[in-house]
């Protein structure tokens with residue numbers, strides 16, 4: 001299977017934070033951010049694989065800065081690493097003030113997708129072609145996160 005460069009599937013999504021997306025303090029709801037993270041990540045995974053994909057897991061997510069109603073929510077997603085049937089997509093979430101253009105990093109999330117056929121059976125995804133030093137750093141870091149994920153799953157299986 002031919003590899004695809006990281007840049008081919010890199011995705012940026014921008015949303016305006018509207019009143020229905022916020023809590024009583026006028027800050028965006030965490031669940032709304034998670035929904036958009038899943039969508040931005042899925043678009044990158046679909047563009048990379050050109051296959052059906054399903055979300056297998058989302059790593060621990062922190063919200064560092066609130067995002068206010070009327071601000072922009074900027075989601076930048078890129079495929080960090082393809083394993084075999086699964087791939088890790090990283091999503092950086094920032095707020096952008098529409099008047100000043102100031103951006104604040106709010107959240108980084110790592111979402112694992114699995115390529116599946118129309119029956120939901122996993123199949124291999126295309127290899128990822130690394131082009132830049134950042135691509136290589138993210139690829140290495142994704143390998144360490146996968147080791148932690150596998151260890152976590154093994155501990156959970158032992159407990160069950």
Ligand SMILES: CC(C)(COP(=O)(O)OP(=O)(O)OC[C@H]1O[C@@H](n2cnc3c(N)ncnc32)[C@H](O)[C@@H]1OP(=O)(O)O)[C@@H](O)C(=O)NCCC(=O)NCCS
Pocket residue numbers: 054055056057082083084085086087112114116120122149
């Ligand atoms: C994800 C899914 C296809 C995996 O199926 P499976 O029978 O466990 O498949 P396998 O054990 O062969 O694993 C396939 C790949 O998924 C990865 N995987 C499975 N569970 C995972 C998890 N919880 N987190 C990260 N990766 C996972 C495996 O590491 C493997 O990756 P690799 O081929 O790159 O090494 C299956 O669990 C599923 O369909 N889940 C529901 C997905 C869904 O509906 N998501 C929407 C939200 S509910």
